Amino acid sequence: MREGEKDPGLYDFRPYRERPKLNWPDGKQVAVWVSPNIEFYELDPPANPHRKSWTKPHPDVVGYSHRDYGNRVGHWRMAEVMTKHGFLGSVSLSVAMCQHLPQVVEDANTRGWEFFSHGIYNTRYSYGMDEAQERALIEDSIRTVRDATGQTIKGWLAPALTHTPRTLDLIAEYGLSYTCDLYHDDQPGEVHVKQGRLISMPYSLEVNDHYGFFVYNMSPREYADTLIRQYQRLADEGGTVMCIPLHAYLIGQPHRIGPFEEVLKHIAADGRAWITRSGDIADHYMREVTA
Numbered sequence: 246m247r248e249g250e251k252d253p254g255l256y257d258f259r260p261y262r263e264r265p266k267l268n269w270p271d272g273k274q275v276a277v278w279v280s281p282n283i284e285f286y287e288l289d290p291p292a293n294p295h296r297k298s299w300t301k302p303h304p305d306v307v308g309y310s311h312r313d314y315g316n317r318v319g320h321w322r323m324a325e326v327m328t329k330h331g332f333l334g335s336v337s338l339s340v341a342m343c344q345h346l347p348q349v350v351e352d353a354n355t356r357g358w359e360f361f362s363h364g365i366y367n368t369r370y371s372y373g374m375d376e377a378q379e380r381a382l383i384e385d386s387i388r389t390v391r392d393a394t395g396q397t398i399k400g401w402l403a404p405a406l407t408h409t410p411r412t413l414d415l416i417a418e419y420g421l422s423y424t425c426d427l428y429h430d431d432q433p434g435e436v437h438v439k440q441g442r443l444i445s446m447p448y449s450l451e452v453n454d455h456y457g458f459f460v461y462n463m464s465p466r467e468y469a470d471t472l473i474r475q476y477q478r479l480a481d482e483g484g485t486v487m488c489i490p491l492h493a494y495l496i497g498q499p500h501r502i503g504p505f506e507e508v509l510k511h512i513a514a515d516g517r518a519w520i521t522r523s524g525d526i527a528d529h530y531m532r533e534v535t536a
Contacts, residue, residue: 254437255413255427255436255437256427256429256434256435256436256437256445257434257435257437259430259434261431264432265484266483266484267432267433267484267485267530267533267534268484268533269484269519269529270519270529271519273517273518273519274479274480274481274483274484274485274517274518275476275479275480275483275484275485275486275487275517275518275519276485276486276487276518276519276521276526276529277332277476277486277487277488277489277512277518277519277520277521278335278486278487278488278489278520278521278522278523278526279327279332279333279334279335279488279489279491280334280335280336280337280425280448280488280489280490280491280523281320281323281324281327281334281335281336281337281353281358281491281492281493282336282337282363282367282490282491282492282493283315283316283320283336283337283338283339283342283349283350283353283493284312284315284337284338284339284342284363284367284492285316285339285341285342285345285346285366285367286308286309286312286313286366286367311494312492312494313494314493314494314497314498315492315493315494315495315497316342316346316349316493316494318497319492319493319494319495319496319497319498320349320352320353320493320497321352321497322493322497322499322502323491323493323496323497323502323505324352324353324356326502326505326506326509327356327509328356329506329509330506330509330510330513331513331520332509332513332520333356333357333358333359333520333521333522334353334356334358334359334522335358335359335360335361335400335522335523335524336353336358336359336360336361337361337363337402337425337490338350338360338361338362338363338390339363339364339365339366339367339404340362340363340364340365340385340386340389340390341365341366341389343389343390343392343393343394344389347393350393350394354393354394354395354396358522359396359399359522359523359524359525360390360394360396360398361398361399361400361401361402361421361423361425361523361524362383362386362387362390362398362400362401362402363402363403363404364382364386364403364404364405365382365385365386365404366404367404367405370404370405370407371403371404371407371408371409371412372407372408372409374409376411376415379409379411379412379415380415383401383415383416383419384419386398387419398421399421399422399423399523399524399527399528400421400422400423400424400425400446400523400524400527401416401421401423401424401425401426402424402425402426402448403426406426408426412426413426413436413438413443414438414439414440416443417436417438417439417440417441417442417443418438418439418440418441420441421443422442422443422444422524422527422528422531423443423444423445423446423523423524423527424436424443424444424445424446425445425446425448425488425523426448427445427448428448428449428450429445430445430447431447431479431482431485431486431487432447432484432485432486433445433446433447433486433526433527433530433534435536442531442536444527444530444531446486446488446523446526446527447485447486447487447488448488448490449475449487449488449489449490451475452471452472452475452487452488452489452490453490453491454468454490454491454492454495454496455490455492455495457471458495458501459495465500465501465503465504465505466504468501468504468505469504469505469507469508472489472505472508473508473511475487476508476511476512476515476518480515480517480518486526487518488523489508
């Protein structure tokens with residue numbers, strides 16, 4: 246390590262080929278969870294000095310309405326094919342949805358989906374928050390989701406993937422058991438925090454539909470093929486986790502939903518997948534693996 250460089254020490258280095266495989270229920274090879282991002286974007290949000298909410302000047306009617314399609318139309322299309330093939334959602338929730346569009350949250354809750362926090366709005370960021378503000382964000386998330394759904398959140402995905410140096414320590418202090426903000430592994434693992442126990446839940450940028458369609462410019466069929474190849478390899482290796490992060494304004498478009506449904510049919514028919522929710526994976530890991 247060069248002078249002046251310091252490893253942040255968030256987690257230990259564990260070479261992939263030298264670690265024991267994780268055992269999933271019923272002898273399944275790969276734990277598969279689907280993470281719909283149910284988000285609320287403000288038309289004209291307050292400015293954050295560290296990052297712009299929209300690339301265009303506010304109000305960005307185009308960006309706002311494109312994303313609002315997910316709540317008005319795309320969610321229902323996506324949720325119906327998930328339910329049809331036996332997939333429960335683990336919702337990365339902008340908790341303001343509980344007040345703005347409670348019908349969407351109620352629908353997900355009725356389907357047996359899990360909720361974890363993705364901040365209040367996806368147009369307000371953690372950058373620049375002091376500790377009191379960040380604590381208020383976490384407390385608001387816990388309280389709002391509990392009041393709206395009866396669930397106590399177990400997980401965290403920072404709003405728009407924005408953090409402070411204290412984020413992981415704080416969510417562990419408040420009793421959350423997993424974070425989706427680390428993208429370093431295909432298995433859960435321990436995160437070093439000041440108190441409590443926190444694990445990293447494998448999320449994905451590589452097979453996130455936002456990256457697939459906006460960054461890698463995939464067609465719907467190319468994206469579906471990518472998901473199947475991801476699944477096949479992780480199932481072959483065993484003891485792994487596959488997350489499919491989705492945004493209903495993208496995957497719920499009429500021209501994309503058909504190829505995505507074929508992915509769900511493929512995974513469900515393969516027989517090697519524990520099709521589950523992120524909180525269930527975290528609970529199983531914490532029971533089976535000593536910190």
